[in-house]
Amino acid sequence: MQHTPNNEIRYIATREKEFPWNLNVNTVGFESISAHSSYPASGHPQGYSFDFKRGRILKKFQLVYITKGKGQFAAMNNMVCQITEGSLFFLSPGEWHTYKPDESTGWESYWVGFDGAFAQDLLKHKSAYIANPVVNIGYDEEIVSLYKKLLEVSISERPGYQNLLSGIVIHLLSYLIYREKNKNLNDKEIFNKIDHNKVNIVITPVKALADKIFSVTDYFPKLFPVPFASMQFPIKYNADSIKIGFFGDGRKEKGILDFMRFVDVSKNNERYNFTVQIQNPRGFSDEEKAELNNLINKIEVNENVTILRGPLPSSEYYKNLCNCDIVCILHDPKHYSIRLSGIAVECGILGIPVIVRIGSSAGNWISEEKLFGELIHNDDFDGPIKRLHSKILEVENVRKVNKLSEKWKSEYSAENYFNNYLLPLITE
Numbered sequence: 133m134q135h136t137p138n139n140e141i142r143y144i145a146t147r148e149k150e151f152p153w154n155l156n157v158n159t160v161g162f163e164s165i166s167a168h169s170s171y172p173a174s175g176h177p178q179g180y181s182f183d184f185k186r187g188r189i190l191k192k193f194q195l196v197y198i199t200k201g202k203g204q205f206a207a208m209n210n211m212v213c214q215i216t217e218g219s220l221f222f223l224s225p226g227e228w229h230t231y232k233p234d235e236s237t238g239w240e241s242y243w244v245g246f247d248g249a250f251a252q253d254l255l256k257h258k259s260a261y262i263a264n265p266v267v268n269i270g271y272d273e274e275i276v277s278l279y280k281k282l283l284e285v286s287i288s289e290r291p292g293y294q295n296l297l298s299g300i301v302i303h304l305l306s307y308l309i310y311r312e313k314n315k316n317l318n319d320k321e322i323f324n325k326i327d328h329n330k331v332n333i334v335i336t337p338v339k340a341l342a343d344k345i346f347s348v349t350d351y352f353p354k355l356f357p358v359p360f361a362s363m364q365f366p367i368k369y370n371a372d373s374i375k376i377g378f379f380g381d382g383r384k385e386k387g388i389l390d391f392m393r394f395v396d397v398s399k400n401n402e403r404y405n406f407t408v409q410i411q412n413p414r415g416f417s418d419e420e421k422a423e424l425n426n427l428i429n430k431i432e433v434n435e436n437v438t439i440l441r442g443p444l445p446s447s448e449y450y451k452n453l454c455n456c457d458i459v460c461i462l463h464d465p466k467h468y469s470i471r472l473s474g475i476a477v478e479c480g481i482l483g484i485p486v487i488v489r490i491g492s493s494a495g496n497w498i499s500e501e502k503l504f505g506e507l508i509h510n511d512d513f514d515g516p517i518k519r520l521h522s523k524i525l526e527v528e529n530v531r532k533v534n535k536l537s538e539k540w541k542s543e544y545s546a547e548n549y550f551n552n553y554l555l556p557l558i559t560e
Contacts (some may be wrong), residue, residue: 134473137159139162139163139164139173140161140162140283140287141159141161141162142159142160142161142283142286143221143286143292144157144158144159144160144286144297144375148503150227152549154245154248154249154250154367155247155249155251155298155299155301155302156298156374157244157245157246157286157294157297157301158192158245158246158247158293159194159243159244159245159433160238160243160244160245160279160281160282160283160286160297161242161244162242162279162280162291163240163241164200164238164239164240165201165233165238165239165240166238167235167236167237167238168235168236168238169185169238169423169447171233171539172232172234173177173508176454182230184204184230184232185230185442186230186412186515187206187228187229187230187412188228188229188230189225189226189227189228190223190224190225190226190227190245191225191226191247192225192245192246192247192251193222193223193224193225193251194221194222194223194241194243194245194246195220195221195222195223195244195245195246195248195304195305196220196221196223196241196242196243197219197220197241197243197276197279197446198215198218198219198239198240198241198269199217199218199240199241199242199276200217200239200240201213201234201237201238201239201240202215202216202217202233202234202237202239203231203232203233203234203237203267203457204231204232205221205229205230205231205317206229206230206491207228207229207265207266208227208228208229208278208381208383210483212443212444212445212446212449213265213266214229214253215233215239215266215361217266217270217271218260218268218269218270218271219266219267219269220266220267220268220269220308221266221427222265222267225247226238228381228414228444229265239425240478242276242279243303244279244282244296244301245458246298246301250302254258256259257397259497260493262264263502267458269311272311273305274535275304275307278300278302278303278307278494280299280358281300282297282304284299285297291380292322293339305431306416309401320559325372325427326438329486335421345373348388350358370503371405372458373402373403373404373405374404374405374458374517375404375407375451375455375456375457375458376404376407376456376457376458376459376460376517377405377408377453377455377456377458377500378391378407378408378409378413378459378460378462379407379408379409379452379453379458379475380461380475381411381412381426381460382410382411382412382413382414383413383415383542384413384414384415384416384420385415385463385464385466385467385468386462386474387414387426387461387462387463387464387466387489388408388410388413388462389420389423389424389427389459390462391408391460391462391513392408392424392427392431393427394513394514395408395427395431395437396427396430396431397430398513398514399434399436401438402436404436405436405437405438406436406437406438407432407438407440407452407453407455407456408437408438408439408440408550409440409441410428410439410440411440411441411442411443413437413441419530424532438452440512453478453482453484454482454484456484457485457521457524458484458485458486458505458517458524459475459479459483459485459486459487460486460487460488460513460521461473461475461476461486461487461488462487462489463488463489463492463493463494463495464489464506465489465491465495466494467492468492468493468494469491469492469493469496470493473492473493473494475486476494476497477504477540478536479503480497480502480536480540481537481540482537483504483505483533483534483536483537483539485504485505485506485520485523485524486503486504486505486506487505487508487516487517487520488499488503488505488506488507488508489507489508489509490509495507501536502536502539503536504524504529504533504536505520506519506520509550516539545560551560
């Protein structure tokens, strides 16, 4: 434990047989980070401390609540969310993430870490707190009081205190779910007065994507939880050159090493220009790590190759994404036959053709003609890229891409979201 006038950090060692009610609390804390202070503060053991660029992967759940200040949060989808007072993070084990307070404001945060069978069952609950990496619930005195009670009990360490901690966490989680289910019951009058111009705003249920767009458009909705303003990104195809992009998390199964091998053998092709995001590479053997690092160092000196490192600010991410003629989404079908791709959704909305592996979820979208692109069966990128580039220069296919883009926008429109997600909550 670390105790200062501004911080209370508790890490609790327990054995599995001591888990009361199949839920074990392993850390509780409060931190007040003043403006222009280093972050994270000292006092965290290995496995919990991290720096913003490298991030971390926890082995257990954590629920973090920001009660003052602002900052940034990024998760596996690489989307940098802007954090404000009242933001709540639900961090799941095994998922990479990173966050930090804004240097100009600092922040105050509470957290609780836990695991056990009860915690695992939470993932089956279709709650906004589980589905989205960050949810802004505003300042809630009831939630703060529960965190303070957790701290009080953990400091006392009286007999049976672990049982009481588990009970308080269950109370906290139950309150959050109760709060979510009842938040719209008093809002019918607001919905009846809805501005239909705002209903036409293009939105997406992908919360992190919405957070990125907020900072681009300066539009922050007060009624809908996840809309973003409609944007136009004209894509200008050039018959003489192809701009090829790779974006996203650096896990091995997402294909970053395969793409870099292709860039290496194609870097002297004057028709090709590459933009590659390098974001926390992991899951590789030592030999593969060395190969990837050597490729990065070797390739980034080429004028036709742009290397983007780490999580990107919203404006920079979309500027680079929309500057591409083709985006490669090389997810391994063994891991992504069902799991969806946020980048594929973005490309669908923005009308960017894609190269994907056959058997992946994005590959299935191409087969079902929901996305426009080419499938690859192995690591032969050159042929599919050339075929796709030839296709997107044809007027008929440009119209097809635009038509698919409109379908994606309609699917994730504010009107559709209101009718199919919010209205049922109000009328239940």
